[in-house]
Amino acid sequence: MNAVTFPDTETQNLILPDWLNECLLCYESDKTNQNIDLICQAFNFAYKLHEGQTRKSGEPYIAHPVAVAGILRDLGGDKAMIAAGFLHDVVEDTEVTVEDIEQRFGPEVALLVEGVTKLSKFNFSNKTEQQAENFRRMFLAMARDIRVIVVKLADRLHNMRTLDPLRPDKQRRIALETKEIFAPLANRLGIWRVKWELEDLSFKYLDPKDYREIQNHVSEKRIDRETRIETVKNILQKRLHGIGVQVIELQGRPKHLYGIYSKMRRQNKGFHEIYDLAALRIIVNTNEECYRSLAVVHDIFKPMPGRFKDYIGLPKPNRYQSLHTTVVGLNGRPLEIQIRTLEMHHIAEYGIAAHWKYKETGGSDHSQLSDEDEKFTWLRQLLDWQNDLKDDQEYVDNLKENLFDDDVYVFTPNGDVIALSRGATPVDFAYRIHTEVGNHMKGARVNGKWSVLDQPLNNGDIVEIITQKNSHPSLDWLNFVVTPTARNRIRQWYKRSHREENMSRGREILEKELGKNGFEALLKSEPMQTVAQKCNYHSVDDLLAGLGYGGITLNQVVNRVREVTVTHQKEDPHAITLPSASPSPSCPTKPNKSPILGVEGLVYHIAGCCKPLPGEPIIGVVTKGNRGISIHTQNCSNIENVSGEQFIPVRWNTQDNKGFVSTYPVDVQIEVLDRVGVLKDILLRVSNHHVNVCNAGVKTGRNKPAIINLRIEIRDRQQLDYLINSISNMSDVLNIHRVNGVNF
Structure with missing residues (x-):
């Protein structure tokens, strides 16, 4: 240098x-x-x-x-x-x-x-x-x-x-x-x-206004707060010295402003209703002295129920350790007290930076994530999600919901600690242990008692998973699991278990598109194996299964078939010829991005009984036969008697609609006073809302209102609401309602 x-x-x-x-x-x-x-x-x-x-x-x-x-x-x-x-x-x-x-x-x-x-x-x-x-x-x-x-x-x-x-x-x-x-x-x-x-x-x-307001309040109360903290310090110092506990440091610290603000909002309280604005920290030499100090604190001050946490016995994933307790301090005001060793304090202040263990010989291999680094479990889980969650919106949503939320800590029967997202269930726990444990889960015992599978786990629960060789996941589990890993593993099992059905469906779809002439020979040909590999599938059967459950679109497969066979024919004039085919206008190919999240990799269709629109709560139902998942409104009368095991939680994709269906057919029936030009006036209102009319019909009767039936193309529920309200306000309109859908 x-x-x-x-x-x-x-x-x-x-x-x-x-x-x-x-x-x-x-x-x-x-x-x-x-x-x-x-x-x-x-x-x-x-x-x-x-x-x-x-x-x-x-x-x-x-x-x-x-x-x-x-x-x-x-x-x-x-x-x-x-x-x-x-x-x-x-x-x-x-x-x-x-x-x-x-x-x-x-x-x-x-x-x-x-x-x-x-x-x-x-x-x-x-x-x-x-x-x-x-x-x-x-x-x-x-x-x-x-x-x-x-x-x-x-x-x-x-x-x-x-x-x-x-x-x-x-x-x-x-x-x-x-x-x-x-x-x-x-x-x-x-x-x-x-x-x-x-x-x-x-x-x-x-939020500069609230920031300055809380900052001023904290400053005004500073002298009073410091006086109370100093008094408590003197009391504790004397008692701890009396029992032989060597106190390295006994310090008071004000809570940070955003923490106070968050508590005010969370509890819907004003600043003057928040009493524990300061905390006291006791730093000692050993774990044993931490617990002895806690006994002294609880002997002097009355502990508040439910406000004690032992992070020494059960450290956080980032290795934070401390005893937390809140007591009723001087003048009846709550006081938070933290007790820890000097090493724990160093880790609490500096986190991962407190225990770097890098070799002095140079290089960066030693700083890579290793299986032994329990403090990085959460990061390893994030890396797993990158493979599990291909949908961008679902990935970002799960990241913000799970990465930054508090964890819940539960135990295996052997005493190992497992950190899960808050709200996790025994099913999430099973899949966290191993995919096969989840796939063969029959039941669960929590703290020695049988538990329902959708019961959220609490800190300290001891969870035992009961497995059975012939047990398998239920699609109903998708309604309550909270971890992306569990949700994805359940879907993967469903795809694998229905492989023959998916292959048959994929074969039928491709044959319909390419025609029967030469189809079987094409499937067995070398070019078709090349097509499968170019589509990232190991074999033609895998490709057909992927096409069957929606893992790849028909348009993508056909384009690859044409591309490969054209190349192959140039190299070999006697190569197999691609069957003639043209895209069918009555059966459009599936777009690359689905307007519905929750059915990734599955064949689905919009139910004709309720014809849900974006903006309406929906639910997926596993149908019998080869029709895949049927998407209904959640209040559809046709699903009232459906078994809960057939339901799949789904939601509309709120991303930019570019690339997938933008309008949905909706039938509305309008009862109007029969007069010349009423249909024209209604169609004008429809046009003003930029809505296309696919079909229109009018029924009239002597001395009776006219019935107008319209089939229109609607983007979402909000657009339909605006249109319905606009037509309802016409003086000649007596009634309007959606046919085979929600009545208005």
Whole structure:
């Protein structure tokens, strides 16, 4: 590496933090220290590259990477992380490449810089498809080296601290992304001090009025709060010393502003109704002293029922450990007390950064996700979802619902702890243990008693799964499982168990399209095997099954058949000839994207009895024969006597409708006063709502109202409501209702 030559003008442009000044001085006196060498060289390189660049505030740009490196140092980051903090913007903002970084600073630093550079380009507020792809890439980067996201969090934290110079709209966009994505990630990594500050800073820009109001209230009560905390500290210090517990630290801390705000909203209370605005933390030497201290606390102050949590015996997935209890303190005010060891406190403050175990020999293989890293179970589960959930909307929905929610912790009969999403059932538990356990599940015992399968599990439950060789999943399970893995495994089993039926259906669909002439010979031909492989299926039978259950569209298969046979015929003039076929206008091919979520990979159709529209609650029903899933409105009278085992939970796809059916046929019947021109006036109203009429009929009778029957093409329930209301307001209209659907 080049020697560090810090510019003479540095004192005019930049005030360096003490730690960096000390580092530079140490480097000048001892150039053999490789740790200092890497950090100083990275700073020097970044300083030269960013020289002349300024931030929106007008300060030298180098102040930002210096601050990011400082945050990483405070979090306990290693030399590679601190170096990456200095260099994290050089690839994006200068002509330097990742290869240049690797040549100068090694593959470990280059990997971190490249990862952060890619994350910086992600936008989590755009349309669902791109948002889902960005999430997937981010978690893959985290799995490759978890330090990438920690460097990114440090970058985001300093950007949030210096957000004032930006436009209000940009402030809100960045703050919202921080609140929804990066603060929860800091929480999952256990870096509480970063999580709390990100939440408070986001709160400041997203709801400045409430932020200032709570900030003022907290400031007004500060002296009173500190006085009460000091009194409690003295009482506890004396008692704990009396029983021989060595207290390393006994400190009070105010709750962060966003936490107070969230509690006010959650409990629908005003600020003056929230009493536990501060917490007391007791730090001791050993686990045993933690429990002895808890006994003293509960002896002095009355514990509040249901407000005790033992995270020492049952740590969180991010390895957070502590005893939490809320007691009735002085003047009858609740007081939260946390008790932990010094090691637990270090992990609680710094999270994953508190226990880096990277080899000093260089390289980044040691930082990859391993099966033994229980603290990364949640990240491994996210990677599993990437394979399980192909639909972008479902992936993003499940991510936001499950990644950032609290977990529920349950035990296997052997005492192993399993973390599940809140609301998870014994079926979710079974599939978490193993796919075959779920597929052969007969029943479950919870805490030694038989349990219904849809019963949500609670913290501390001991769950035992009873399996039987001939048992199999029920489609009814899809109505209550909450984990994406369980839902996908149940669907996969359904597809496999109906393979012969799906193959027969696929064969029938393809034969109808291509014609019977030469069809059997085509299926057995070499080109057809090539078609299957090009469609990502192992064999022709697999392809037919996929076509049968909707895993691939008819249009995709036919296009591949034509493409392959044309190529094959050029190579071999005697090759089999493709049967003549043309798309049937009466039977349009299935679009690439389904307007209904929940039936991915299954054949389905809209029920003719109720003809549901987007915007109406729907349910899927497994039909007999070869018709697949029938989609009904949830209040359809024809499904009242259907067995619950036949139901499949489904919902309309709210994504951009490009690529799938945009209108649905609806029959309406209108009773009107018979007069000349009434049909014309009604059709004019229909036209004004941009609705197409497929069919119209009129029935009249002597001295009776006329009956007009219309078949119209409707986009969704809202459009139908607007049209119905518009026609109802006509003075000649006596009644209007939807035929074979919901009456109005």
